[in-house]
Amino acid sequence: MKKVSDPRHLKRIQIIEELFSSSFPKSKRSISSKLVKPINKLIDKIDPVIEDSAPQFPIDKISKIDVAILRLAIYELLFEKKEPQKVIIDEAIELAKGYGGDKSPSFVNGVLGNVIKKYFQPL
Numbered sequence: 001m002k003k004v005s006d007p008r009h010l011k012r013i014q015i016i017e018e019l020f021s022s023s024f025p026k027s028k029r030s031i032s033s034k035l036v037k038p039i040n041k042l043i044d045k046i047d048p049v050i051e052d053s054a055p056q057f058p059i060d061k062i063s064k065i066d067v068a069i070l071r072l073a074i075y076e077l078l079f080e081k082k083e084p085q086k087v088i089i090d091e092a093i094e095l096a097k098g099y100g101g102d103k104s105p106s107f108v109n110g111v112l113g114n115v116i117k118k119y120f121q122p123l
Helices: 007-022 037-041 043-053 064-080 085-099 104-119
Strands: none
Touching: 007 037, 007 064, 007 085, 037 043, 037 064, 043 064, 043 104, 064 085, 064 104, 085 104
16 A cells, blocks of 8 residues: 655645646646646647547546546656556556546546557557
8 A cells, every 4th residue: 555645646646736726727826836847838749648548538528637637647658757657557546536536546547548558568
């Protein structure tokens, strides 16, 4: 079982909170965090991956917290590549359990499973 005080977990929480906050058009919160800037610069590449991996769900119909979690996970999987795929997916599912709705963990797992199938060789 992972510890809630794990600095990597806490960093991911901070990132999804900032991504979630920035998803509201009239958000007055500054998006200047150095943790979120690299993800925001690549949103035009990340969002099509989400749409391609969940074609039955338009991105504007997916809950904003699930989108934030998926953006972080896809950024880590496709661009940052510092952690193993299984660690990134497990962390995304844990974040979905803690912050998303009842169906969020299975939705995030399914979308990220499709990302792995489409963009990587089998594990």
